[in-house]
Amino acid sequence: MSAVNEALIRDVVQEVLGRLGGAPVSNGKAAAPAPAKADCGCHGNGHASASPGRRGKFGVFQDANEACEAAHEAYQQLSEKGVAGRVKVVRIIKDLCTANAKEWGRIELEETKIGRLDHKIEKLYAQQGIPSVEFLNPLGLSGDHGITLEEYAPFGVIGAITPSTHSIPTMACNIISMVSAGNAVVFNSHPGAYKCAVMAARVFNQAIHRELGIENLACIVEPPTLESFNVIAKNENVKLLCVTGGPGVVKAAMASGKRAICAGPGNPPVLVDGTSCLTNAAKCTIFGASYDNNLLCIGEKEVFVLDSFFDKFMAAMEQNGAYRLNDGQVDRLAKEAFTFPQGQGAGCPDPVVNRNIIGRDPEVLARIAGATIPGGTQLLFAETRADNIFVHEEQMMPFLPIVRVRSVEEGVAAAKKAEHGYKHSAIIHSHDVANMTMMARALETTLFIKNGSCLAGLGAGGEGYSNFSIATTTGEGICNPKTFTRVRRCVLVDKLRIF
Ligand code: NAD
Secondary structure, three states, X not given: OOHHHHHHHHHHHHHHHHHHXXXXXXXXXXXXXXXXXXXXXXXXXXXXXXXXXXXXXXXXXXXXXXXXXXXXXXXHHHXXXXXXXXXXXXHHHHHXXXXXXXXXXXXXXXXXXXXOHHHHHHHHHHHHHOOOHHHOOOEEEEEOOEEEEEEEEEOOEEXXXXXXXXXXXXXXXXXXXXXXXXXXXXXXXXXXXXXXXXXXXXXXXXXXXXXXXXXXXXEEEOOOOHHHHHHHHHOOOEEEEEEEOOHHHHHHHHOOOOOEEEEOOOOOEEEEOOOOOHHHHHHHHHHHHHHHHHOOOOOOOEEEEEHHHHHHHHHHHHHOOEEEOOHHHHHHHHXXXXXXXXXXXXXXXXXXXXXXXXXXXXXXXXXXXXXXXXXXXXXXXXXXXXXXXXXXXXOOOOEEEEEEEOOHHHHHHHHHHHHOOOOOEEEEEOOOHHHHHHHHHHHOOOEEEEOOOHHHHHOOOOOOOOOOOEEOOOOOEEXXXXXXXXXEEEEEEOOOOXX
């Protein structure tokens, strides 16, 4: 039996026992703290429960303030375990993600109904590559006046918000980065993707408790609500927020009064200037835009191609697994893909993407568009005008608008407009350094990828480490353990130098 099934069964049994002999339940909430439950035997390591009297267990809390308190206690316990303790936690998270990748990937897909199973699984295997404590090299200064050390110290408890697009993967890599830096964390997941996150958090905390005796290092609120986010943001134990999501949550975090690391929305443009291999450009574009059915914030969302190479590029897309829609089919898809608030029509500034078709398979989109596509089609695409709604909205579905431009300057200007100043990600296929430089300077994105798919920007096919939180809005870049630290300086005057 897998770890997750054991955990689920154990929790169901504990829940039933709690209801029979524990706190009475009213309005869906326990009216009084449940008595300490008997240890089921799986945790017979002599470690006492860290939270006697609390209703939450193994990191899962109905009350957001309780979660923050428990995380604060866990933070203090972690500091007693030293760096070796953090290393153990990181190993536990990575190994559980690897061991449960197939099952957790399936469970997340079943709950959210968005994305692709193969990529949900890959995103859990990818946790092995998330950087850890090795990132925290202190800075040592030595001179006539003695020795100074600048160290990367933890904040304490971090409040973290995770998206529906990668619920468990974002939670796991946030834990790895934050705990590597010595912090504890409280999560408020997306309401449409929280059950899988709660399940994984419980398994993580049970394993951490077994090995280190810390029960609530990575807490999660069940169910998450806007109110629980506000409670976390206001709790005095929470010293820092880290939000990964769209414009709404970024705005809410910035307005909270707490320091916030914001991994915000994107709408990454691609420019193809024809100076590099068009087949490679098409293959990379298809790979990136079809990954998890285009749920990635770094994923290619619109392409600008120089007029003289346009037809060849479109042919290369068709030859490499993408299916071309005609104008009528694009219009039908657009009608279903976007709604316009308050009775406004097309052209209104704030269309809403239909969440029912975000991250769905190409077959589903093709049916809506009225197209019959061959089996194995990875992506749909079409020629559109630069002002098409698919160019300007972060559609997060495997359909890509391709726009013809007359010059590189026109392409860069159109790409900048489509990126909306999010400063998130952009891609160019080119062997012309001047064109690369022009685009990089104009868009100022956090990730700028040349001649690869968007995933090369996170180390898959390019050099570099990975993370599922890319702090674009607030500028910290791809999150890593250092992102979640305070720099503290320790100065020793005159003595202790050895020369
Ligand atoms: P979303 O914005 O709907 O939700 C993200 C999270 O924010 C969820 O937990 C949600 O419950 C919460 N939230 C939303 N509005 C809130 C508010 N007003 N107050 C408090 N919490 C709020 O996004 P999603 O559909 O889950 O994810 C897709 C979005 O996230 C896209 O815009 C994508 O670009 C972005 N994203 C960015 C990164 C990054 O690293 N920069 C990574 C993944 C996703």
